[in-house]
Amino acid sequence: MTSNKRPLHIHYSGPKLLDTPLLNKSSAFTREERQEFNLMGLLPYTMETIEEQVVRVYDQYKFCNTDLERHIYLRSIQDDNETLFYRLVEDHLDEMLPIIYTPTVGEACQEFSKIYRKHRGIFVSYPDKDRIDDILYSATKQNVKVIVVSDCERILGLGDQGVGGMGIPIGKLSLYTSCGGISPAYTLPIVLDVGTNNPDLLNDPMYMGWRHERITGDEYYEFVDLFVQAVKRRWPSVLLQFEDFAQHAALPLLEKYKDELCCFNDDIQGTAAVAVGTLWAACKAKGEKISQQVVTFLGAGSAGCGIAEQIVSAMMLDGLTEEQARQRIFMVDRWGLITDSMSHLPDFQRRLAQKEDNVKGWSAEGKDISLLETVQNAKPTVLVGVSAQRGLFTEEIIKTMHSHCAKPLVMPLSNPTSRIEATPKEILTWTDGEALVATGSPFTPVTINDKEIAIAQCNNSYIFPGVGLGVIASRAKRVTENMMMKAAEALASCSPIVVEGEGAILPPMLSIQDVSKKIAFAVAKQAQKDGVALEVSDEKTLQSIEDNFWQPEYRLYRRSSV
Numbered sequence: 001m002t003s004n005k006r007p008l009h010i011h012y013s014g015p016k017l018l019d020t021p022l023l024n025k026s027s028a029f030t031r032e033e034r035q036e037f038n039l040m041g042l043l044p045y046t047m048e049t050i051e052e053q054v055v056r057v058y059d060q061y062k063f064c065n066t067d068l069e070r071h072i073y074l075r076s077i078q079d080d081n082e083t084l085f086y087r088l089v090e091d092h093l094d095e096m097l098p099i100i101y102t103p104t105v106g107e108a109c110q111e112f113s114k115i116y117r118k119h120r121g122i123f124v125s126y127p128d129k130d131r132i133d134d135i136l137y138s139a140t141k142q143n144v145k146v147i148v149v150s151d152c153e154r155i156l157g158l159g160d161q162g163v164g165g166m167g168i169p170i171g172k173l174s175l176y177t178s179c180g181g182i183s184p185a186y187t188l189p190i191v192l193d194v195g196t197n198n199p200d201l202l203n204d205p206m207y208m209g210w211r212h213e214r215i216t217g218d219e220y221y222e223f224v225d226l227f228v229q230a231v232k233r234r235w236p237s238v239l240l241q242f243e244d245f246a247q248h249a250a251l252p253l254l255e256k257y258k259d260e261l262c263c264f265n266d267d268i269q270g271t272a273a274v275a276v277g278t279l280w281a282a283c284k285a286k287g288e289k290i291s292q293q294v295v296t297f298l299g300a301g302s303a304g305c306g307i308a309e310q311i312v313s314a315m316m317l318d319g320l321t322e323e324q325a326r327q328r329i330f331m332v333d334r335w336g337l338i339t340d341s342m343s344h345l346p347d348f349q350r351r352l353a354q355k356e357d358n359v360k361g362w363s364a365e366g367k368d369i370s371l372l373e374t375v376q377n378a379k380p381t382v383l384v385g386v387s388a389q390r391g392l393f394t395e396e397i398i399k400t401m402h403s404h405c406a407k408p409l410v411m412p413l414s415n416p417t418s419r420i421e422a423t424p425k426e427i428l429t430w431t432d433g434e435a436l437v438a439t440g441s442p443f444t445p446v447t448i449n450d451k452e453i454a455i456a457q458c459n460n461s462y463i464f465p466g467v468g469l470g471v472i473a474s475r476a477k478r479v480t481e482n483m484m485m486k487a488a489e490a491l492a493s494c495s496p497i498v499v500e501g502e503g504a505i506l507p508p509m510l511s512i513q514d515v516s517k518k519i520a521f522a523v524a525k526q527a528q529k530d531g532v533a534l535e536v537s538d539e540k541t542l543q544s545i546e547d548n549f550w551q552p553e554y555r556l557y558r559r560s561s562v
């Protein structure tokens with residue numbers, strides 16, 4: 001079966017057509033197409049449907065022994081036939097998201113130079129800084145609408161992965177398509193190769209990136225600016241997603257560019273939106289308001305401070321003053337609870353510092369206040385882990401939290417799985433199954449007291465595909481804070497606990513396409529309200545979302561006259 005959409009006029013033929021993953025249909029080329037496009041004899045005789053092809057590739061998938069092998073296999077299908085890849089993934093979404101995305105993508109980044117097979121995406125390397133326009137013109141895709149770019153300094157919680165971090169832009173964009181319906185023809189993964197400070201990579205003879213320490217300071221910012229300006233020349237309306245930049249660069253780059261082009265930082269803003277959406281849904285489950293919560297963070301970096309600021313805004317929407325809201329947020333980083341007596345705090349942490357007077361006596365004289373002491377004294381109802389450090393939510397900390405709060409919400413959001421602050425099994429065991437748990441990486445259900453408890457995956461993958469769809473459908477020129485808040489609200493409104501009064505905090509991954517469409521609608525309407533998109537009726541907005549939602553099905557081809 002091919003799509004009932006109009007035929008596509010293409011100018012490729014013969015082996016070149018089979019080697020173009022966006023157009024290749026492999027055994028599904030019709031008899032007529034095989035003749036018209038010089039494919040006779042290049043394929044086995046039988047014409048197959050995409051359903052038949054999916055059976056074959058899924059059978060082969062089952063031969064793989066490890067998740068990394070599964071990842072490599074799926075990536076090879078993606079590089080051969082994108083339509084088939086997306087059809088396979090969408091047919092087995094629950095099973096395959098953890099393979100093409102977190103956590104397996106982390107391992108794929110670490111092994112990138114060893115498992116490298118075929119080019120995908122664009123590498124903008126520092127030594128080529130005078131040729132960035134040419135580099136962007138080498139992209140095989142002409143009409144790019146979404147770019148995910150990383151300089152790979154903070155890949156998940158795994159640190160500097162050099163060019164190996166390309167796995168992340170590729171993985172994120174695979175979700176833009178499989179979860180948010182953005183055609184793969186419109187997506188482009190990009191790595192800024194500014195060197196690496198990872199000694200293992202620098203000493204690895206197989207390492208494929210620029211073998212040089214990272215450039216820093218003005219040189220770095222000037223290079224990123226050359227890239228951004230070249231992107232603006234090549235694709236002026238593109239949505240640019242900054243991903244997995246280290247803390248020192250993430251917020252400065254966002255501040256610099258958020259009013260200059262349509263962009264957002266996923267680790268700061270996408271994460272904030274999914275966390276606030278989760279918190280809203282959890283509050284509903286507990287019959288409480290967000291303004292009643294006391295929130296403690298472990299890790300005051302891009303994700304931690306991004307989430308904290310959005311919680312402050314959500315509490316203000318709930319009637320608190322800014323000062324009242326900030327008093328309810330406690331940020332613990334490596335040196336302990338962040339207070340205004342600490343010197344040399346970056347601005348984004350200082351804004352969230354507790355007043356020293358309010359926390360007097362929480363620790364022994366002269367010592368910084370630990371996470372345990374913060375939990376003992378602040379009595380949080382919500383604990384968020386974004387430190388990338390395994391095991392820091394100890395039994396004592398979780399039990400202390402539980403002693404003050406009957407149903408604590410515990411969110412160890414660090415990725416990948418190896419970096420989690422405490423596993424769902426640990427948290428639920430220590431709280432006798434009473435905690436609400438949401439993790440960054442996927443986990444199987446936990447059985448406590450003969451009850452099976454599903455674990456919500458609080459990952460920005462719930463947000464960015466819908467935001468992208470909303471931006472594209474409304475042709476928004478910017479991503480505003482209000483748009484991200486509406487994305488969070490829309491996610492919460494899809495939560496089973498909110499809709500049905502019972503069940504999971506977050507909607508099942510299997511419903512992610514519907515969730516993305518709802519987020520897209522909320523985002524598009526807010527873009528119109530904020531004046532960054534042309535105002536149109538709700539019906540037209542909905543129609544545009546449907547029209548832009550790509551399906552992995554084959555189209556008929558006709559020969560292009562040019």
Ligand SMILES: NC(=O)c1ccc[n+]([C@@H]2O[C@H](COP(=O)([O-])OP(=O)(O)OC[C@H]3O[C@@H](n4cnc5c(N)ncnc54)[C@H](O)[C@@H]3O)[C@@H](O)[C@H]2O)c1
Binds near residue numbers: 158332385392440460
């Ligand atoms: N679930 C999601 O959707 C999601 C989204 C973004 C980030 N994350 C994860 O969150 C983690 C952090 O990401 P980020 O962008 O904020 O990184 P970041 O480097 O900006 O922040 C990490 C912070 O943790 C602090 N830290 C390190 N060791 C600590 C310790 N022992 N005690 C207390 N604090 C400590 C660091 O000083 C830093 O401020 C990563 O593992 C990332 O994968 C998850």
Ligand SMILES: O=C(O)C[C@H](O)C(=O)O
Binds near residue numbers: 267
């Ligand atoms: O990539 C993910 O799984 C989420 C997030 O963007 C992260 O950096 O951990």
Ligand SMILES: [Mg+2]
Binds near residue numbers: 156243266267
């Ligand atoms: Mg990230």
